[in-house]
Amino acid sequence: MQSSPINWYMTAPQTCPYLEGREMQTVLVDPAVSLEDHHYGQLLARGFRRSGQFVYRHQCPRCNACVPVRVPVHAFRPNRAQRRCLRRNADLDARLVTRPDLDEHVQLLRRYLRSRHPGGGMEDTTRTDYAGMLSDRNCGVLLIEFRRGPTLLAVAVTDHTPQGLSAMYTFFDPDLPERSLGTFAILHQIEEARSRGLPHLYLGYWIPGSGRMGYKTRFQPVEGLIGGGWQRLDPG
Known part of the structure; x- marks a missing residue:
């Protein structure tokens, strides 16, 4: 990320909303940056996600439980x-x-x-x-x-x-x-993705053992971004 012209910001640690007793930190793309759709697509493939005007990725110092997932449609x-x-x-x-x-x-x-x-x-x-x-x-x-x-x-x-x-x-x-x-x-x-000739539907984050996120691995095959590469995940 250091070679990118985009500015990145790291949030201060905050209480994790998913796992009790853990802290969460998030990398944010500079909200002032105008992202082209292909740039945003590249960020999706690297585990980023959008919420309103914010494009972000969880990057917690002592936890990697959040796994970005996608369906090869x-x-x-x-x-x-x-x-x-x-x-x-x-x-x-x-x-x-x-x-x-x-x-x-x-x-x-x-x-x-x-x-x-x-x-x-x-x-x-x-x-x-x-x-x-x-x-x-x-x-x-x-x-x-x-x-x-x-x-x-x-x-x-x-x-x-x-x-x-x-x-x-x-x-x-x-x-x-x-x-x-x-x-x-x-x-x-x-x-919709298949009809447009697109390869993936990204579903955001999945946490193993999280009941409210377990549905994401029911769309098989599904892939998770683990250790820098996309890997097939078993049904949850």
């Missing part, structure tokens, strides 16, 4: 449970939108956060907060809505680069657990 085949999920949601209409109803999205996002992540500090996300989440750092952003008739059930915010898609954030109706809408959104993004 052309090799992916849905398992039995995922095929059932596809059938259950066959009545949904998935569409790419460029002018979303932000108020409608925020209403659904708040319901999702209050149900799935209570006490996380984001339950009162505003329209401005959400618009910031969609900030693309000059990278292409795909906004995918999933509707049943006129009713919005889920939204997937997906970054587009020449190296692949990145599932940046997904939220959905928390009162429909039987639909497994989070799984359905990932399956759709895998197909």
